[in-house]
Amino acid sequence: MTAQTRPVDHVIAAAREFLGERVTLNTAIREQHARGEDTTIPVLPDAVIFAETTEEVSQVVALCHRHGVPVIAFGAGTSLEGHVTPVRAGISLDLSRMNAIIDVSQDDMDCLIEPGVTRHQLNDHLRDQGLFFPVDPGSHCTIGGMCATRASGTNAVRYGTIRENVMGLEVVLADGRVINTGSRTRKAANGYDLTRLMIGSEGTLGIITKIRLRLHGIPEATSAAVVQFPEMRGCVESVIQVMQLGIPVARIELLDEVQMAACIAYSKLEALDPLPTLFLEFHGTEAGVREQAEAVKEIVTEMGGLGFAWAADQETRNKLWTARHNAYYAAIATGPNLRGVTTDVCVPISRLADAILGAKEDILASGLSAPLVGHVGDGNFHTVILVDQGDPTALDRAWALDRQIVARGLSLGGTCSGEHGVGMGKAEFLEQEHGMEALAVMRGIKNALDPKGILNPGKIFRN
Amino acid sequence: MTAQTRPVDHVIAAAREFLGERVTLNTAIREQHARGEDTTIPVLPDAVIFAETTEEVSQVVALCHRHGVPVIAFGAGTSLEGHVTPVRAGISLDLSRMNAIIDVSQDDMDCLIEPGVTRHQLNDHLRDQGLFFPVDPGSHCTIGGMCATRASGTNAVRYGTIRENVMGLEVVLADGRVINTGSRTRKAANGYDLTRLMIGSEGTLGIITKIRLRLHGIPEATSAAVVQFPEMRGCVESVIQVMQLGIPVARIELLDEVQMAACIAYSKLEALDPLPTLFLEFHGTEAGVREQAEAVKEIVTEMGGLGFAWAADQETRNKLWTARHNAYYAAIATGPNLRGVTTDVCVPISRLADAILGAKEDILASGLSAPLVGHVGDGNFHTVILVDQGDPTALDRAWALDRQIVARGLSLGGTCSGEHGVGMGKAEFLEQEHGMEALAVMRGIKNALDPKGILNPGKIFRN
The missing domain is CATH 3.30.43.10 (Uridine Diphospho-n-acetylenolpyruvylglucosamine Reductase, domain 2)
Known part of the structure; x- marks a missing residue:
């Protein structure tokens, strides 16, 4: 040397x-x-x-x-x-080659996997066993990455986020030591919750090398529904009512008219119109699913919903949910050379109409295109602010709009990130959201676990 | 001076x-x-x-x-x-005088309380608003204490433990600084999960001064049931089947024949016999509750359950659940001058029969009396090992039995504590359960947050 x-x-x-x-x-x-x-x-x-x-x-x-x-x-x-x-x-x-499914227990409804396993891979593997893993971000991400970013997806409203579905982890610490966190039991009061500390730590406290996941039984019955609205307010107010009545929907997703236009084109949903739309799914017994669907139908009808189209057969359902999962890709396919700046605001459910209608006003005023789509049962929605990579000013304008939508979400008691994580894009909001002292505690933990600062530097914290 | x-x-x-x-x-x-x-x-x-x-x-x-x-x-x-x-x-x-219920939001189904509020006080306050707080340990504990010890109770099988029902905390740190953790949203991916770090930290990382709790709507219909078994195996196997079939019971509690005898005497449950018994509760719509109860009835009947007594009226249900919540007090009332050494083993559901039948063998061999009662849907059960405070050797024999039952639980892939916490009584098992390296990480966090070691010293860690 x-x-x-x-x-x-x-x-x-x-x-x-x-x-x-x-x-x-x-x-x-x-x-x-x-x-x-x-x-x-x-x-x-x-x-x-x-x-x-x-x-x-x-x-x-x-x-x-x-x-x-x-x-x-x-x-x-x-x-x-x-x-x-x-x-x-x-x-x-x-870590993408570390993609073994090490064991699956049908009796305890859990599994042990390596971090490079994708959710698609796991669900393909589980299908014959009557089990499924519900956490489903809209990408072909790995489950290790989902743990690191505290991901969720469309089923979180019923089954929780990755946080509630991880039982324990194997983690490599900053100096190479290996620890095991958590427990194989459904609950435990056995010391500091290192599992939850690692989930959402974005690779800054340790590197996840094994994951013990909680699984769920495939429900006896599943049905989906689509309902479209002439205007956004009725669409959002329907969601708020469904949640406040405690109807245990498995999925309740909102797509605005811009996102619907993109999805209709990208995923060939010709039967639908470019209008504010809810995609719903119900899980349970045959009778339970019918009961839930009837209750929702009553609400959306009262709120001006245009029909309530059923999709009980699996093929139609698959098409619908694939379209939903591809919403981001549909958005960036609406023009050549586009990339997205994505907001991920999440607010208390009572403030959802203010947050969404406000965001749409902000988008309109900005002159940018930004399809809106969301896991609205959790109060979480995304705008994909489209950036023409050939336009030198587009990115700055997109970030300005992003900040405006996030600031509005924070002012409504919300968070800058429901599920995408902080990374670099949302770090500037953490201080405002948590306060200096709480952020100092996070830094103290970071310093205790990674004193040399080698693990994914420049993320979560601004410096 | x-x-x-x-x-x-x-x-x-x-x-x-x-x-x-x-x-x-x-x-x-x-x-x-x-x-x-x-x-x-x-x-x-x-x-x-x-x-x-x-x-x-x-x-x-x-x-x-x-x-x-x-x-x-x-x-x-x-x-x-x-x-x-x-x-x-x-x-x-x-902190017991800090018992204000600061606000309740019906729209967002949450509330902000001080730590000295008890679960009884909160539920009395909520009753008229159609909401309830489900986490219910068997004592008149404060919710601050429940957060500190990561408590749960009979409803955890359906509604989760305190961990899943706290949205955020106000915490006083070791040097007097005050932080706010968490978010008012249903989910968030916004930095390290300080809320979950504080929950279960047993007063060693900070002192909880405010709690934002998630609440639940009182279900449309509720019914309870009791079923007794000639022997323990059928009783436990019934629980395992109910859980593996994913029947969404709200409560499924097991009491062995010794605990039943104590409860019959203490809570005047004359209609029941001193036999292994399940107390169940179902929440949902009228039809859903009926459906769940029928499914459970089929299982318990096949497993040798003696009848399946309904208790749809609220008075009978209250009597039943009050008796269940008073199980510990019933146990220590079976003789004069008794105190309990309580085990809190939790195992994967598939190992529950081995854990419970094994614990009962251990108790029999010890010659001690130890009623057994458990939140069996979570794989969690307690034995209350009775100690005559006048007998100088009783406490040592009780601790020896406690260690034996915990060791068996750990060997079955379980944890030393499902819900009571570590404190002093379970600290010796943590190393075995988590390994030296994970325990070192916990100590590192403790040192980062409380370098002088003033916060509840001598707990969780053995020295």
């Missing part, structure tokens, strides 16, 4: 000794690891390392620790908030 | 300046704060201070911090694991 050898070169050389070709400096691969699906400025990692075992993760992290080199866990790269952008370069540690 | 002045004397003198008589050295009051309802050796605090506001808690904790004096939050004193025993003396900070 020469006098110019950087710390990362020591890591690369040492890792090559036991990982060989799985340590790569290939530019194309580094470019794939330069950011997620967000609009952050891409930064090339110095190297990408593909780990296949916990032991390998531990060894690589220990090397990074010794040499003070940043290490960023990378799954499917679907982050919308800059989580995987290696802002200070270093090692992008790719 | 003389040369003999102890650090705590400075705290007492300074606190008297702004709290006057609410700082007390009265022996009777100090004795009431010398332990909970457990069998730890009572230790008198140097003083008891009754706080009435967050500001007062902050000032007292800041004084303790300055002078390095232990401070132990005290609610209703119902801990079963030594949580409130001031093992290194210091200040017992009594």
